[in-house]
Amino acid sequence: MRVVHYVNQFFGGLGGEEKAGAPLESHEGAVGPGKLLEQLLGIDAQVVLTLICGDNYAVEDQESMIAAALQKVRAANADLFVAGPCFLAGRYGMAAGALCSVVQSKLSIPVIAAMAKENPGADLYREMLYIVDSGDNAAKMQDALTRLASLAKKLIDKKVVGLPKEEGYIPRGLIRDQFVEKTAAQRLVEMVLAKVKEEPFESEMMPTAFAPVPMPPGIKDLKKAKLMLITDGGLVPKGNPDKIQGSAATRWGSYNIKDCADLSGDDYEISHGGYDPQFVRQDPDRLVPLDVMRDLEREGVVGELYDEFLSTSGLANPLSNTRRMGREMAEKAKRLGIDAIILTST
Amino acid sequence: MVGSNRVVLGNGIVHVLGDAKASADEEKKTRRQLVQKALEALQRDDE
Numbered sequence: 405m406r407v408v409h410y411v412n413q414f415f416g417g418l419g420g421e422e423k424a425g426a427p428l429e430s431h432e433g434a435v436g437p438g439k440l441l442e443q444l445l446g447i448d449a450q451v452v453l454t455l456i457c458g459d460n461y462a463v464e465d466q467e468s469m470i471a472a473a474l475q476k477v478r479a480a481n482a483d484l485f486v487a488g489p490c491f492l493a494g495r496y497g498m499a500a501g502a503l504c505s506v507v508q509s510k511l512s513i514p515v516i517a518a519m520a521k522e523n524p525g526a527d528l529y530r531e532m533l534y535i536v537d538s539g540d541n542a543a544k545m546q547d548a549l550t551r552l553a554s555l556a557k558k559l560i561d562k563k564v565v566g567l568p569k570e571e572g573y574i575p576r577g578l579i580r581d582q583f584v585e586k587t588a589a590q591r592l593v594e595m596v597l598a599k600v601k602e603e604p605f606e607s608e609m610m611p612t613a614f615a616p617v618p619m620p621p622g623i624k625d626l627k628k629a630k631l632m633l634i635t636d637g638g639l640v641p642k643g644n645p646d647k648i649q650g651s652a653a654t655r656w657g658s659y660n661i662k663d664c665a666d667l668s669g670d671d672y673e674i675s676h677g678g679y680d681p682q683f684v685r686q687d688p689d690r691l692v693p694l695d696v697m698r699d700l701e702r703e704g705v706v707g708e709l710y711d712e713f714l715s716t717s718g719l720a721n722p723l724s725n726t727r728r729m730g731r732e733m734a735e736k737a738k739r740l741g742i743d744a745i746i747l748t749s750t
Numbered sequence: 751m752v753g754s755n756r757v758v759l760g761n762g763i764v765h766v767l768g769d770a771k772a773s774a775d776e777e778k779k780t781r782r783q784l785v786q787k788a789l790e791a792l793q794r795d796d797e
Contacts, residue, residue, distance in 0.1 A: 626789060689768070690766065693785050706789065750763050
């Protein structure tokens, strides 16, 4: 079993936060926790390559880092790719998740990450990947690696993977059919009775939880503010050049409105299956209020409107898409120095 | 959720910032009012 292992600068032995800018490097053989991982995976497992990258570099140069790492994993003929355990290190967890999902989709080999369930990488990638819950304590490294190794062996041997609680990975939201003793009605009544008696019970399906996002403070000086318009109503230029899907969209676009004071129905179309588009087709300002924003800009009420509006379709869109797209849009807005965004939705 | 601090209720689903029943001028007034509500919300701190 040829294993490639990804770790950050700290676990890779380069140093602490001062080495967070370290670019991607490769080492033959196991490094740091990789050595224990190798042992736990068994006698015919070998960490043939360890990839080490500084947390800041991994986040700031993510695309190029991932492309380079992918090549190395491919060249190493890996049978298994492991990233982490990242514990609570947020940048590490995000990089590990991003790298794992690319390796998984491009190379179709078993891939496992490990991090604390509160790690932002966990929330973003748990639906796509097996992520072992390492907890937040790096002193529990052995425990995390033991569970990771055990799950990895199941994936390699293509054995049936048990429930998250059994195997120690973060729930993925996957649904699997299974025969059980009691009917749904019986199980439901038992749950209700337990709840009424204030006894513990376990829900079979967990509602999606949203980690609370602290609200940024209000804009202090609107007259100097740089604003951006975003919509999830699926407004796209005629011809839908980016082929944004009307439902469960995986893509978003950024469309030029420079020197434009009014959106015209002739120039746009709607890629969104969830509402009657005729009114927005007649006048797209009914969805993306460009005309009003230009007036406010001209009157000096707001500082400036950014030259493009961002758009996608929010219809029937799973969180695995929208979380990623939201993050990407936010990154763009941040890079452009946008102070505030108005997001319009149908 | 609508009613939360920075979520402004639009004018229906099919013309969130419009009004198909109104004249063009009226509609633009409505749109401006809604955008201004949004701008006010953006200037307020967490409540």
